[in-house]
Amino acid sequence: MLSPRYWTFLFIVLAAIAYSMVKHLNQPELIVSPSDPFSYRYLELDNGMKALLLSTPDSDKAAAAVSVSVGSGDDPQDREGLAHFLEHMLFLGTEPYPEAGEYQAYISRNGGVHNAFTAHSQTTYFFEVNNTALAGALDRFAPFFISPTFDEQYVEREKNAVHAEYKSKYKDDFRRIFSAEKQAMNPQHPYASFSTGNLDTLADRDGSHIRDELLTFYQQHYSSDRMTLVLAGNYPLEQLEQWAKEHFSAVPQQDNSGDQSSNQQPLFKPGQLPLDLNVEPVKEIRRLQFTFPVPASKHLYQYKPIQVITSLIGHEGEGSLLAYLKQKGWAEGLSAGRSLATDNETTIVVQVSLTRNGLLHTDQITQALMHYIKLIKQAPLPDYLITEQATMSELSFRFQEQSRLSDYVVRLSSNLLIYPSHDVIYGDYKWLPISQPTLKPFLDALNVNNMLRTLIAPNVASEILDPWYGTPIRLRPSQFPNLSLPEEGLEALHLPRANPFIPDNLEASVKQASSQPEALINDPQRSLWYYAEQDFEQPKAHVRVLLQQPEIQQSARARVLARLYTRTVNEALNTYSYPAHVAGLSYNLSVTGEGVLLHIGGYQDKMPALLQRVLQEMQQIELSEDAFKRYKNSLQRGLENQLKGKPYQRTMEELKHWLFEPSFSAPDLLAELQDVSREDVLTFAQQFRNQVAHELYLHGKLSRQQANTLAQLVQDVFPANHPRLAPSQVLQAPAGVHQQALQLDHQDSAFTLYIQGDENDDQTRAAYSLLGQILSAPYYQYMRTEQQLGYIVFATPYPQKTVPGIAFIVQSPQATPQQIRAQSDIFFRQFDSQLAAMPAAEFDNFKQGLINLLLEKPKNMAEKASRYWRDLGNQRFSFDTLEAIAAEVEKLTLNDIQQLYQHAIMQQQQPWLIFTQGGELPDTALLQTVDRSQQARFQLDTLTSDNQASDTQGNEDQSH
The missing domain is CATH 3.30.830.10 (Metalloenzyme, LuxS/M16 peptidase-like)
Known part of the structure; x- marks a missing residue:
C-alpha cells in the first residue's frame, strides 16, 4: 500500500504538470x-x-x-x-x-x-x-x-x-x-x-x-x-x-x-545465442558484460519498460546485486542500461566491473544476475517501485533545470524523431505505470539462452584479431546453461525497499536572497561562506566541505592514503547513499590538492541526515585486509591506465604537472602506493582530525540558521585546529622555448605548445582570452583542413587558475612533432598578416563574442554554485571574475591584440613550453634541465569585498 505522503506528493506533481499544459496558451x-x-x-x-x-x-x-x-x-x-x-x-x-x-x-x-x-x-x-x-x-x-x-x-x-x-x-x-x-x-x-x-x-x-x-x-x-x-x-x-x-x-x-525500408534482419541470427566473447583491452580493464536483445521499446516511451528493468538490476542499495557481488569480493561496480534502440529491437546491457578475484567467478556472477532477474520476474513489482520512479521523474520535470542551449536543442531535435509533437519536451520524463503484460516480453528475453556474455580482461584467451582495430578476441558458444552451481548466499538478494529519501518538503527555507556570497564564519582555522539563491526557484542546495590538511597538500604518500581512505568511506556508504542518489540527493567525497572535499547537492529536505551520516562514516572506518587489497589494486590500475591515455591528453597532463606546485604525477603516486599497508590507511583515518582546517560553502534555498547548523555538524565531528592552507601555485615558466618529449606506446604523435602570460591581472587575462579565441578557427582550418595533419587539432585560451595562456594542440597519425612545429610556424607567419589586416568590424565581433561568453548567466543552480566556489578558490572575494575580465575585453583595441601577437608569438618573448610524443625537436632546450624549485610563483591577484577568507578550491591530485 502507498503511504498518504506518496498520494499527496503525486497530486501536487500532477497538478503542476496540468498547470504546465496551459502555461503557454499559444501552444496548448x-x-x-x-x-x-x-x-x-x-x-x-x-x-x-x-x-x-x-x-x-x-x-x-x-x-x-x-x-x-x-x-x-x-x-x-x-x-x-x-x-x-x-x-x-x-x-x-x-x-x-x-x-x-x-x-x-x-x-x-x-x-x-x-x-x-x-x-x-x-x-x-x-x-x-x-x-x-x-x-x-x-x-x-x-x-x-x-x-x-x-x-x-x-x-x-x-x-x-x-x-x-x-x-x-x-x-x-x-x-x-x-x-x-x-x-x-x-x-x-x-x-x-x-x-x-x-x-x-x-x-x-x-x-x-x-x-x-x-x-x-x-x-x-x-x-x-x-x-x-x-x-x-x-x-x-x-x-x-x-x-x-x-x-x-x-x-x-x-x-x-x-x-527506404528499415532493416529487418535480427541483431543475432536465430539460434546464434548464447555466445561467450573474450576481448583483450589495451588498458587494464576487467569487466563482465551481458547483452540481451529484447523487443522494440521506442513506441512504449511513456511506460519506459527498459528503465524499469535496468533501474532494478543496476540498483546499488541493500539487497542489490552489486551489494552481493561486493560482499563476495567479486565486483567493484555495476551498471545496467539500454544500448541499441531501433524500430525493430532494443538491447539491454549489464556491465560488472570485476576484481581480480571476480575473474575466477564469472559463472557465479552470471548465476547471481539470473537469480536477481528471476526475482523481478516472480510476481508483479511492488507498487512503490513503480510509483517512486514515476514520482522522481515528474519531480525532475517540475523542477527542470536548464542545460547549455546547444545541448538542449540537440536533445529536442532527437526527440522530434521519436516522440509525438506534444511530448517532445515531456517525453523524457513521462512515466506511466506499466502493466505486467507490457513488461513480460522484456523480462522473458532476459535469459541465459538469449545472451552475449563478454569478458574483457588482460591476457584473456584469444584466437583471432578484430579486423578493424586488431583487438585479440575469442568467440565461442556459451557453456553456461549446462552448469549447475550452488546458490550459496543468493537468499540475501531482494528488490529495493521503499526509498526513505524521497523528498517530502519542497518549500524553500529562505525568504530573502543574497546578492553575493557572504562569510558567516571567518576564523583563522575555519570559514563558512553562505549564499541564498535568488535566481532559481528550486528546493535544492549545494554544500561543499573542504577539510584541508597540510600533509595531503605537501606529500604524495598522504595523497595516496587519502584516496584509499575516501574509497573506504565511499564503499561503506554506498548501499546507504544510493537511495538518496535515486531521490535526487547525491554526495561526492574526493581528494583535492589541499585535502578532502565533500560535495552534497540536490533536494535539501533530507540533506542534513546525509551529511551527518557521511561525517560519521569518515570518523570511524572499518577496513578488512581483502577490501584494502581490492582498493589498492583498483587505485594502481587507475593510475596505470591514466598513463595509457591518448597522446594529446598525456602531453596536457604533463604540462599541468610541471606548472603546479605542489604537484604529484601518476608515477609519483604509483611509487608511494607500492608499500602502503592496511594499517597505514587506518592510522591515516585515525589521525585525520589531528590537523584539519575548514572551508565551507553553502548555496541554495537554505536559511542562515540552517547553514550554521550544517557547519556545526562538521565542527562537531572534525574540529578545526589548524590554520587554513594557501592554495597550490602556478610556476612562472622559464624564458625562451623549452621542450619535454614523452615516450608513449602509441602510434600517433602529439604536439602541445603552451604560451604563458607574464601577468595574471584581469587585463592580461582578457587579452590572452581574446587572442586565443581569434586564433582558434584559423589554426584548425590550416592545420586540419588544409594540411591534414590530424583529426585532433585545436588552439584555445588555456588559463591555469588565474594565469593566462594559449595552447596549440595537434595529435597526428603521420606527422612528426618536428613537422607539426614547422607547420605551426608557417601558420603563425601567415596569420601575422591576416591579423594586421583584420577589419575593425570583424575584431568587434570577436570582442562581443567573448564578452557574451563571459557574461552568460548560469543555466542552473549547480553551475552558479561552481562559479562562486571557483572564485573562492582563487581568493576572489568580490565574486566578479567573469564580469571584470569582460570589462577589460571591452577596452581592448585591435592594436593591443596585434602587439600581444607580436610579443608572445612572433618574437617569442613569452615562455614557450612544448610537450611532444613521437620525437624531440632539434635545437630546443630541454625542460628537464630547468630547476623547478628556482622558478618564481604567480601570486593570486586577490580582490576582496567586505568579507575575507582563504582559499577553498582544491584541484585533482593527479595534476595539481
Missing part, C-alpha cells in the same frame, strides 16, 4: 514544465520538415540543431563509414559559401561553438552562437541541407581526416570493445558493420568514385521529411518561424526517400 499541445522560462511553437514546414521554435528571454546565446533520420546503419554494403564521411563533408563548402571554413569562422568570431555526430540511425548538426548572430549563422547553416558543393579537393583531403579520426582511436578501448562485440552479431545487420570509415572503405575503386557515392547517398537520405529542426533564441516566436521558413523551406523532399 506542448507539455512544458512550469519552471521553464521559454516559450515554444511547433510547426511542420511545407516540405515535411518538423520544426520546434524556442523563444529564450534574457538569453545572450542562440542555438540550432538539425537531426536527420539516417546514420551509420544506412551505410551501403562495402562502404563502411560513408554516413560519417558525409557528415564531415557538409562543413566544407556550400553554394552560397563555397570557402571551406567560412561557417566555422563565423561561428567562432561570434562567440559560438559547433559540432555534429553520426549515430546508428541519426545524424545531428548543431551550433550555439551570440544571439545577435543567429540570422547569419542560419544563412550559413541551412545550405548544408540544400546545396553542399562536395568540392573534389576536399573530398580527397577529408578522407584523410576521417582516417586520422579512426587511427586516433585505434588504441581507445571503448572503440576496440565496441568493434569486437560486433563480430558476435549477425553480419547482415547494419549495426554489426564498421561505422567510422578509413582510407580503405572510402577509397575510389574501379567503377565506383567516392564523390559520386556521396552525392547519391545525400540525395537518397537527406530528405526534408526525414529531418527535424530546432531553433532557439531571444526573439519572438514569429521571428523564429519566419527564419525557419526562409532558410529551411528549400530543403528538398527527395522523391525516393519513401522507398
Whole structure:
C-alpha cells in the first residue's frame, strides 16, 4: 500500500504538470514544465520538415540543431563509414559559401561553438552562437541541407581526416570493445558493420568514385521529411518561424526517400545465442558484460519498460546485486542500461566491473544476475517501485533545470524523431505505470539462452584479431546453461525497499536572497561562506566541505592514503547513499590538492541526515585486509591506465604537472602506493582530525540558521585546529622555448605548445582570452583542413587558475612533432598578416563574442554554485571574475591584440613550453634541465569585498 505522503506528493506533481499544459496558451499541445522560462511553437514546414521554435528571454546565446533520420546503419554494403564521411563533408563548402571554413569562422568570431555526430540511425548538426548572430549563422547553416558543393579537393583531403579520426582511436578501448562485440552479431545487420570509415572503405575503386557515392547517398537520405529542426533564441516566436521558413523551406523532399525500408534482419541470427566473447583491452580493464536483445521499446516511451528493468538490476542499495557481488569480493561496480534502440529491437546491457578475484567467478556472477532477474520476474513489482520512479521523474520535470542551449536543442531535435509533437519536451520524463503484460516480453528475453556474455580482461584467451582495430578476441558458444552451481548466499538478494529519501518538503527555507556570497564564519582555522539563491526557484542546495590538511597538500604518500581512505568511506556508504542518489540527493567525497572535499547537492529536505551520516562514516572506518587489497589494486590500475591515455591528453597532463606546485604525477603516486599497508590507511583515518582546517560553502534555498547548523555538524565531528592552507601555485615558466618529449606506446604523435602570460591581472587575462579565441578557427582550418595533419587539432585560451595562456594542440597519425612545429610556424607567419589586416568590424565581433561568453548567466543552480566556489578558490572575494575580465575585453583595441601577437608569438618573448610524443625537436632546450624549485610563483591577484577568507578550491591530485 502507498503511504498518504506518496498520494499527496503525486497530486501536487500532477497538478503542476496540468498547470504546465496551459502555461503557454499559444501552444496548448506542448507539455512544458512550469519552471521553464521559454516559450515554444511547433510547426511542420511545407516540405515535411518538423520544426520546434524556442523563444529564450534574457538569453545572450542562440542555438540550432538539425537531426536527420539516417546514420551509420544506412551505410551501403562495402562502404563502411560513408554516413560519417558525409557528415564531415557538409562543413566544407556550400553554394552560397563555397570557402571551406567560412561557417566555422563565423561561428567562432561570434562567440559560438559547433559540432555534429553520426549515430546508428541519426545524424545531428548543431551550433550555439551570440544571439545577435543567429540570422547569419542560419544563412550559413541551412545550405548544408540544400546545396553542399562536395568540392573534389576536399573530398580527397577529408578522407584523410576521417582516417586520422579512426587511427586516433585505434588504441581507445571503448572503440576496440565496441568493434569486437560486433563480430558476435549477425553480419547482415547494419549495426554489426564498421561505422567510422578509413582510407580503405572510402577509397575510389574501379567503377565506383567516392564523390559520386556521396552525392547519391545525400540525395537518397537527406530528405526534408526525414529531418527535424530546432531553433532557439531571444526573439519572438514569429521571428523564429519566419527564419525557419526562409532558410529551411528549400530543403528538398527527395522523391525516393519513401522507398527506404528499415532493416529487418535480427541483431543475432536465430539460434546464434548464447555466445561467450573474450576481448583483450589495451588498458587494464576487467569487466563482465551481458547483452540481451529484447523487443522494440521506442513506441512504449511513456511506460519506459527498459528503465524499469535496468533501474532494478543496476540498483546499488541493500539487497542489490552489486551489494552481493561486493560482499563476495567479486565486483567493484555495476551498471545496467539500454544500448541499441531501433524500430525493430532494443538491447539491454549489464556491465560488472570485476576484481581480480571476480575473474575466477564469472559463472557465479552470471548465476547471481539470473537469480536477481528471476526475482523481478516472480510476481508483479511492488507498487512503490513503480510509483517512486514515476514520482522522481515528474519531480525532475517540475523542477527542470536548464542545460547549455546547444545541448538542449540537440536533445529536442532527437526527440522530434521519436516522440509525438506534444511530448517532445515531456517525453523524457513521462512515466506511466506499466502493466505486467507490457513488461513480460522484456523480462522473458532476459535469459541465459538469449545472451552475449563478454569478458574483457588482460591476457584473456584469444584466437583471432578484430579486423578493424586488431583487438585479440575469442568467440565461442556459451557453456553456461549446462552448469549447475550452488546458490550459496543468493537468499540475501531482494528488490529495493521503499526509498526513505524521497523528498517530502519542497518549500524553500529562505525568504530573502543574497546578492553575493557572504562569510558567516571567518576564523583563522575555519570559514563558512553562505549564499541564498535568488535566481532559481528550486528546493535544492549545494554544500561543499573542504577539510584541508597540510600533509595531503605537501606529500604524495598522504595523497595516496587519502584516496584509499575516501574509497573506504565511499564503499561503506554506498548501499546507504544510493537511495538518496535515486531521490535526487547525491554526495561526492574526493581528494583535492589541499585535502578532502565533500560535495552534497540536490533536494535539501533530507540533506542534513546525509551529511551527518557521511561525517560519521569518515570518523570511524572499518577496513578488512581483502577490501584494502581490492582498493589498492583498483587505485594502481587507475593510475596505470591514466598513463595509457591518448597522446594529446598525456602531453596536457604533463604540462599541468610541471606548472603546479605542489604537484604529484601518476608515477609519483604509483611509487608511494607500492608499500602502503592496511594499517597505514587506518592510522591515516585515525589521525585525520589531528590537523584539519575548514572551508565551507553553502548555496541554495537554505536559511542562515540552517547553514550554521550544517557547519556545526562538521565542527562537531572534525574540529578545526589548524590554520587554513594557501592554495597550490602556478610556476612562472622559464624564458625562451623549452621542450619535454614523452615516450608513449602509441602510434600517433602529439604536439602541445603552451604560451604563458607574464601577468595574471584581469587585463592580461582578457587579452590572452581574446587572442586565443581569434586564433582558434584559423589554426584548425590550416592545420586540419588544409594540411591534414590530424583529426585532433585545436588552439584555445588555456588559463591555469588565474594565469593566462594559449595552447596549440595537434595529435597526428603521420606527422612528426618536428613537422607539426614547422607547420605551426608557417601558420603563425601567415596569420601575422591576416591579423594586421583584420577589419575593425570583424575584431568587434570577436570582442562581443567573448564578452557574451563571459557574461552568460548560469543555466542552473549547480553551475552558479561552481562559479562562486571557483572564485573562492582563487581568493576572489568580490565574486566578479567573469564580469571584470569582460570589462577589460571591452577596452581592448585591435592594436593591443596585434602587439600581444607580436610579443608572445612572433618574437617569442613569452615562455614557450612544448610537450611532444613521437620525437624531440632539434635545437630546443630541454625542460628537464630547468630547476623547478628556482622558478618564481604567480601570486593570486586577490580582490576582496567586505568579507575575507582563504582559499577553498582544491584541484585533482593527479595534476595539481
